[in-house]
Amino acid sequence: MKKGIFILVLLIALFSCTKEKKVVMRYYQTQCNDKWGYGSNDTETIQNMVTYFKDRGIIIYSPSLSLPDGSYICRACICPTNRKFAVSVEEDNVERMIAEGFYR
Numbered sequence: 001m002k003k004g005i006f007i008l009v010l011l012i013a014l015f016s017c018t019k020e021k022k023v024v025m026r027y028y029q030t031q032c033n034d035k036w037g038y039g040s041n042d043t044e045t046i047q048n049m050v051t052y053f054k055d056r057g058i059i060i061y062s063p064s065l066s067l068p069d070g071s072y073i074c075r076a077c078i079c080p081t082n083r084k085f086a087v088s089v090e091e092d093n094v095e096r097m098i099a100e101g102f103y104r
Contacts, residue, residue, distance in 0.1 A: 025094070025103065026085065026102060027085040028080035033078045036053075042065050068083050085102075
C-alpha cells in the first residue's frame with residue numbers, strides 16, 4: 001500500500017513539473033508586411049500565422065484577430081491596420097515572439 005501511494009505522489013510531482021505557463025502575446029497586423037502573409041478571410045490569415053510559427057517550432061494557443069478598433073492614417077506596408085492578433089505561447093518562447101514583433 002505504501003509503495004502504491006509513493007508511486008502516485010511521484011507521478012503527480014512529475015506531471016505537475018511539466019506544465020508550461022502560457023503567456024498572452026499581441027501583435028498589430030500590418031497593411032502588407034506580416035511575415036506569414038494574408039488569407040482571403042480572418043480564419044485563413046490566422047491559420048497562416050499558426051503555420052508560420054509551427055514551422056519555427058513555436059506552438060500557438062488560442063489565436064485570435066480582433067476587429068479594427070479605430071481608423072488609421074498610414075497606408076504604408078509596415079503601418080498597422082488597428083487589428084490585433086492575440087495568442088498564447090509557452091513562457092520559454094516569449095523572447096522569440098518578441099523578436100518576431102509581438103509584445104506582452
